[in-house]
Structure formats: structure tokens, C-alpha cells
Amino acid sequence: MNNNMNKDYKAQKERRKTREVMVGNIGIGGDxxxxxxxxxxxxxxxxxxxxxxxxxxAEAGAELVRVTAQTKRHARAIGEIKKALDKQGYDIPVIADIHFLPEAAFEALKYADKVRLNPGNLFDSPNTEKELSEEEYEKELKRVEESLTPFIQELKKFKKPIRIGANHGSLSGRILSKYGDTPEGMVESAMEYLRIFKKNDFNDIVVAMKASNPLVMIEANRLLVREMDKENMDYPVHLGVTESGSGEDGRAKSIIGIGTLLLEGIGDTVRVSLTESPAKEIPVCYSILQATRRRVTKTEFISCPSCGRTLFNIEKVADKIKKELGHLKGVTIAVMGCIVNGIGEMGDADFGYVGGKPGMINLYYKKELIKRDVPEDEAIKELIKLIKDKGMWEEKLKIKNYE
Ligand code: SF4
Incomplete structure (x- = not known):
């Protein structure tokens, strides 16, 4: 339980440099x-x-939201949705998710703040199962370029960004015929599109490689970044594990996939996909960002697992402290069951709440004992007072005011 959190933070791999892509009023990538x-x-x-x-x-802290636009009618509905949001004072960018129908993509870019394209099933040949000769492959790719170019002109006209999102489960027949169902195939599927966009001098692009298997998703993203670097492409990367399920299992997959890449410096926006209500995905996003130190938005807690030495009901107390003091961005609080190991284990926490003797709590500031033997029922109040004395308190804000 040695805590070297701050040291780890300083040694953290630098975030990959990307260009800023504006989606409505929200910037992805860059700084x-x-x-x-x-x-x-x-x-x-x-x-x-x-x-x-x-x-x-939005109330849960989402900064962008995507809606599906399977037809032109659905795409037009985004206009109505945005108007209604605006009336209620919400300016969260709305992204249209497009598969299969190019005409839905053309329509969506009039209304949505960004359009997501799946290169596996848009402007390409999802049903071509047969093996293609080199020549046939190139001919198909040329056809993709011809279909994509007018769309790029429209994107420029409407000044809208896009996301090219390749999914492991929906690669085009053309890509499958050459690369199979592999991370290489996913990456090439996106790279072919990226080259066409770049050639047409359109660079407001975010890229994503998603799979339900975190390992495939991790490999595909690592490879994507290597390939983009080779071709001087600095497009921001959107991270997500698809169809990850629900509950602990779903969260675990997202944490592994998204978390691993964030630690490696890859990733400019994240989506945790759960088979639950979408608002429930947001706290998981922020917890992954906090744990990887890519974005600190709340109090960092250190608490011991408790053992036979524990001097108070640590589970209950830690929960209560989290509820009342969970909004202090950049502050680290340690909750420790006893002083035997507690003081050493709380490392470089800003504040320590440590069991001193039965019913009594000792409060620390940067490892220095400030108050000894505070009765347990007054200890949280005293801790808040101590945080205020040190000038590190702030009043609770709504979760969406994360900046
Ligand atoms: S009660 Fe003390 S010894 Fe036990 S886990 Fe907590 S800090 Fe460690």
C-alpha cells in the first residue's frame, strides 16, 4: 500500500500531441x-x-453526446433535438452516428455538430465476401474515394468535423478480404479514409478503433497511432470498448482498454459503453480519467482495506467522507484504520483521517499531526475545518462544471 501517486504522476507518459478539433463549442485534442x-x-x-x-x-457530466441517425428523417430530427436543448439552456454538442446510408450522412451534417462515419459500412462494400485481386481492391478503393469526395466538400461547406470510427465487428468485405478480422484491418480501414480526407485538405477529424475485446482494441489503437505518426497525422483519438456489457464486467473491460491506452498517452476523448442508461457511463469515464491522472476532477481518496487493527467502521466513514468531500479537485485525503501502518501508508496525501484509539481520530496535514483524539462523531466536521484553514476547501459544484 505504498503510495507514490504524485511521483507516478510526474513520471507519467506524456499525452500524445494532437490537433484541436472543435465539435460545437467543445474542443477535442490539443490542450x-x-x-x-x-x-x-x-x-x-x-x-x-x-x-x-x-x-x-449533460447533468451527469457528459461533454458530448451521440445519437443514432439511421435515415434522413433521423438526421433531420437532430435539428429539432438541438433546438429543444437550446431552449432549455443546454449547448452540449450532438453527434450523428451514421452507418450504411450516405444520404443520412449528408443530411446529418446540416444539423449535427459532428458526424461519425463507420468506414466499414459507409461508402464501401460491406457484403463483398469474395477475395479481391490487387487490381480489384484498388478499383474498389478508387470507388470509395469518388463517393467520399463530394461528402468532404459538403463537410467543408458546413464547417463540421467528423469521426472515423472503425469497429472490429463491421469491417468492409474489401478490408476483410485483404487483412481479415484483425487490428491491422481496422487500422487500414481508417487509414484509407484518413488519406482521402487529408488529400482533400480536410483535417477536422477524430479517429476511433473499437472492439469488444479490450486486447484487440488496445492493439488496434497502438497500431493506429504508429501509422498516423508515420504519415504525419495528428488527429485526436476517441477511445472505447464496444458492447462491453453491464455491471462490474462491463466496467472492467472499459477500464482495461481505455485505461491502458490513457496511461500510454493515447486518447483525447473517451466513451464507456454499458448496457445501462447512458448517464451511468459518465462517472466511469471520470473515474478512469482520474485513476490514470489524465484529468483530475475530484478528490483523490486513499483508504486502507481495514484489518484486525482497524479502530472504526472504515467502510461507513470512508463512504461518508467521499459524499461530503468528494468534490475537492486536486486534494488527496487518506482514511486509515489505525496509526500502526496508516501514517506511512498515506504517503503524500494532503490530509489524513486516522484511527488513533477506539472512538478517537487523529487528523493530519501533510503527515503532520494537527489534532489528536478528536471524538469520532466530530471528526469529519473537524477535517472540513482543517481543509478550510489550509485554504483548500471549495463549495460543491454541479458535476458538469468540471473545467
Ligand atoms: S487498520 Fe492499520 S494496519 Fe490495518 S489495513 Fe488499515 S492502516 Fe493498515
């Missing part, structure tokens, strides 16, 4: 914090339900 986003699961044509869900997500 912007790693953004938290989610996706609605309502019918986009049900404007009221979709708006309600987007507001729930």
Missing part, C-alpha cells in the same frame, strides 16, 4: 482535457425522450 462522452439509447425520432436523456447525460 483540451480528455473529454467524456456518451450515446443515447432512445429513438432519435422521439424528440422529447432523446432530449430528456441528453439532459440527464
Amino acid at each position: 483540451n482535457p480528455v473529454r467524456a462522452q456518451t450515446m443515447t439509447n432512445t429513438d432519435t425520432l422521439d424528440i422529447a425522450a432523446t432530449v430528456k436523456q441528453i439532459i440527464e447525460c
